[in-house]
Amino acid sequence: MRINKTTVTVLFSCVIIIYLIHRNKKTATKINLKELLNFAIYASRRGGNVIIQNKNNLVIKNKGLTKEGLADKVTSADYLSHCTMVKTLKHNFPSLNIISEESDTLCSVNDEVEKVSEGYLYDLDYVDEEWVKSEDLTVWIDPLDATHEFTEKLYQYVTTMVCVVVHGKPIIGVIHKPFENITSWAWIGKAKSTDLDYKGKVDNKNLKISISRSHSGRIKEILDDKLKNYEIVEAAGAGYKSLQVAYREVDAYLHITAIKKWDICAGNAILAAVGGQMTDKENQIIDFSKDSNAINENGLIATLDNHEKFLGLL
Missing domain, CATH: 3.40.190.80 (D-Maltodextrin-Binding Protein; domain 2)
Known part of the structure; x- marks a missing residue:
């Protein structure tokens, strides 16, 4: 039986192609948590910038009443921050499952995601990489926490937040205070922002x-x-x-x-x-x-x- 070299070459090439496709699919379903942490920080800061930029030209609506009878307010800044944060994360991690307070918001498909600015991403070279299947990940976003106080100009309470969850457990948290330009973040067992270093017990009898x-x-x-x-x-x-x-x-x-x-x-x-x-x-x-x-x-x-x-x- 004679073996046709062309046939062997074609078959071998097909095997290689199938292998590469399989490998790429497998890689595509995994997310680098170190990269995700960096972009979670970036997204929270971008959302905060949008809030500051729109604080003086708000459109305010009521979603209804809370159980305490307080108006459950939402503003145009909530929506803009949501779209900015979600697009930033989805642009870099398309397979990410994101749950946001404003998930029902329709974001413009024409808005471009700006390129990551120099200096916005943290130097996390000291942190080991960790990969997780995207189906095991959930990201919770609050694009503007303390909306009621935001409308009252009590800006010290306002934050934007991103939380990365693996198998139901939060492992990465980012809380950004836009009006103070302070970003607190932590990855359990890996790293945290310097503002979270131990400060000692407050000396208080009560x-x-x-x-x-x-x-x-x-x-x-x-x-x-x-x-x-x-x-x-x-x-x-x-x-x-x-x-x-x-x-x-x-x-x-x-x-x-x-x-x-x-x-x-x-x-x-x-x-x-x-x-x-x-x-x-x-x-x-x-x-x-x-x-x-x-x-x-x-x-x-x-x-x-x-x-x-x-x-x-x-």
Whole structure:
């Protein structure tokens, strides 16, 4: 039997092509978490820039009322930040599954994603690369946290947030304060921004507890009934309050009413990265997988130390 060299060459070439296609498909389904962290930081900062640029020409709408009877506001800046952040991430990671507070927003397909500016990406050469299948990843985005306060020009509470979740667990969190130009970020077990370095325990005889200034529910009367020698710190934005805990400005961030997961995911990751924790009021781990309910109904306890001290209070 004679072997035709041309046939062998063609068959061999087909095998190589099939192998390369298979390999490329396999590679395409994986995402480099170090790159994703960098672009999450970049996206949060770009969203923050859009918010600042549009703070004086807002279109404000009401989505309805919260359970506390407060107007659930959304602004044109929320939408613009959402489109900017989602496009930035999707442009670099097309297979990414993203859940955003404003996911129903129709973004213009004609808007170009600007090229990454020099100096915007962090030098993460000291961090080892890690690849994860895109189907195991979910990214939660809050394009403008503390919208109500934003409309009142209480800009110190405003943040943009990105959270990377693997198998339902937050592992990367980014919280950007656009009006202070401060970006706090952490990747559990890998790296964190320098502002999250240990600052020591605040010397204070009374417990300091951060609660929502607009969604507090019955938490004040509950705490009055169960605690002595404590101080309430009313603040806005779950991102802002999570950082209060991470910075050791307060002993705990407590929340008793329902709260959306894009509000708390990034804070969850950052607190875990610096040795703290965030659970529901029954000490249950909060599931952030893509198929989970977007609303955490069972309250919130966020601490750096003595988490058990606050269990049972709510």
